Amino acid sequence: MTSQSKQQATTIRTWSFSQSLVLWGSMTIIGFVALLPRVFGLDDFYTIDEGYHWPGRVERFAEALATQDWAVTNQTGHPGVTTMWLGSLGRWLGESVGVYDPGWAGGGATYLGFLRLPLAIVNALAVVIGYVLLRRLFRADIALLAGIMWATSPFMIAHSRVLHLDALLTSFIALSVLALLVAMRDDDHKSVPWVIASGVCAGLALLTKAPSFILPPLVGLLMLLFSPTAGWWQRILWALRHYPIWLGCAVLMVFIGWPAMWVNPIEAIGSIVNEIIRNGGVPHHSGNYFLGTPVADPGVLFYPAVVLWRTTPLTLIGLVMLLISLGVALRKRLAGNSAALSLQDRELRVVLALGLFVMLFILMLSLQPKKFDRYLLPIWPTLTILASVGFLRVFTYFWNRWQHHTHWFLGAGAVILLLNLSWFHPYYLAYFNPLVGGGATAQQVMLTGWGEGMEEVGAWLNRQPDLNRGPVLSWIPPTLAPFIPAENLVLDLREENLERATSYAVLYSRSVQRGESIVAEEYVRQNPPLFTVQKHGIDYATVHQLPRPFDEPIDAVFGDGLYLRGFSHELVDNTLVITPSWSIQTEQPGNVFSFVHILNDNGDVVAQVDAPLDQGMFATWKAGRHFDSPLPVPLPAELPEADYQIVMGLYHPADGVRLPLQQGQALPEELDGPGVIVLTTLRLSR
Missing domain, CATH: 2.60.40.10 (Immunoglobulins)
Structure with missing residues (x-):
């Protein structure tokens, strides 16, 4: 080997080592930023669904695994299998250190924190894996900014910390779509492993929640539109070669991951269909709330409003910048510049594919009468990616100027974002975009409160010497009962319970907005509140005493x-x-x-x-x-x-x-x- 060849080899090795160091450093930063807010202080409060459903489902699922009663792993039509697997792991971790299920009342949230922990870790890990995939789809600076924005999204963090479905669904859908887009950048030989990875993630999404059923048609459409071949016939052939692999991996993952499929697949699949039709296909039984009015179905404007209020200013501005940059490019294209908006631009093809996913997902959810803001969570990683592209298209000049300091700059930005998150901890659900008024205006637009704040109500009640004078009346009792002594009953705040001799009555924002029991609410409000939970402009709960009965x-x-x-x-x-x-x-x-x-x-x-x-x-x-x-x-x-x-x-x-x-x-x-x-x-x- 000549001295020149040796020098070139040394240069390549040095460059490769430097690139690896940058990659691992970026992964470490993103992993830290993603993990810390997701796992710190998980024993905070019970969400409504955790209070009513998920710990019990996890317990029954874990017992079914222990006794090999596979049919009993079919606990719900969501189907929530990944949630119950990870919750069972958390249950085992808790029991290994002497933390057991304390029951519904008086036990606090320590046990719940253990159930949540594996889900939080998996959701944080998904951010890191997503960043690695983004490195294959975009420039390093876009991938890094997108990874940090994904990791620090308050809406994502809020749901990544709870024993529920939507954050896991989001993680698996995002990884499935990104892996597919990576597959469609490579030739056939290199694309198959990524198609398999995408199918496996899709299977995990299908095991989590029914909205993942958008993936099979979506993946087929993306393969036809964006496969790495020219011409429709070649794209159809590419899809015919790869789609069966993808679908087979997804189906196999569902079969492997859900023991109920081993013994009674028809009943398991039937429970999913029933969930879609009888639950997702009708308005919520307690109603909804939109633009200051209790409603059954908020309508087609609901999810655009969710994007406005639930994104961060950084994401919202980045999306606007992306639309502006695409509009400018389209104008150049129409003026005769063939290089503008060229589908030969790989990053542009990825942007269009992600944009198509966002629009189709919003359309699918908008057609359903049952709507909640968290249902839109699966598009959140995609929104942060698109916003990152928008930022860097507009600020190219400034980023080129700082290109040698990009990682330090973004690392400092991550610290600032973490400080912002610490201000909201653990009430990440209380974060609403300050550009549209934050929580103060959000509570006039959509439902606020999913159980957060009830732990503070419980702490205040525990300090009251007359708590034992009677039961507590409260909406959504399972979110309050864990935080007061078990001997103190928590009864539902209904009209028929108002005549009882009670100690305190609790009004909660979500139920107030829905107008769940107007007569009971009006009666309680005749008495000034003794304690109020207000967080970041949102009035979550008020505690009242009712007049003592007399003859x-x-x-x-x-x-x-x-x-x-x-x-x-x-x-x-x-x-x-x-x-x-x-x-x-x-x-x-x-x-x-x-x-x-x-x-x-x-x-x-x-x-x-x-x-x-x-x-x-x-x-x-x-x-x-x-x-x-x-x-x-x-x-x-x-x-x-x-x-x-x-x-x-x-x-x-x-x-x-x-x-x-x-x-x-x-x-x-x-x-x-x-x-x-x-x-x-x-x-x-x-």
């Missing part, structure tokens, strides 16, 4: 808004128990005592009791508090048969000064002093 109305007000609604009384042996129903109308210090006097015909006090209005539970009273502390009055055994007046008043224990009666019929002062009201007359019989 006899009084309608009296003492002092500064101490409202006596009524009372109940009961004679037990020689003890008269008076239970007043108090409502606090204005915020004020506590430590006010009440007294009950029993007066004979001469106005003499023959029995009495004094006690704190709230049993000494609160130092201050907020407007909206309600008390019903029982007041037992022992009656002297020698009391003769007669009629006795039962009277009540309030005073400050520090100086004994009574609170004035502002509303109600006062007893004459000469009988028992100022600020006294008659409750009732007791006829005592011996």
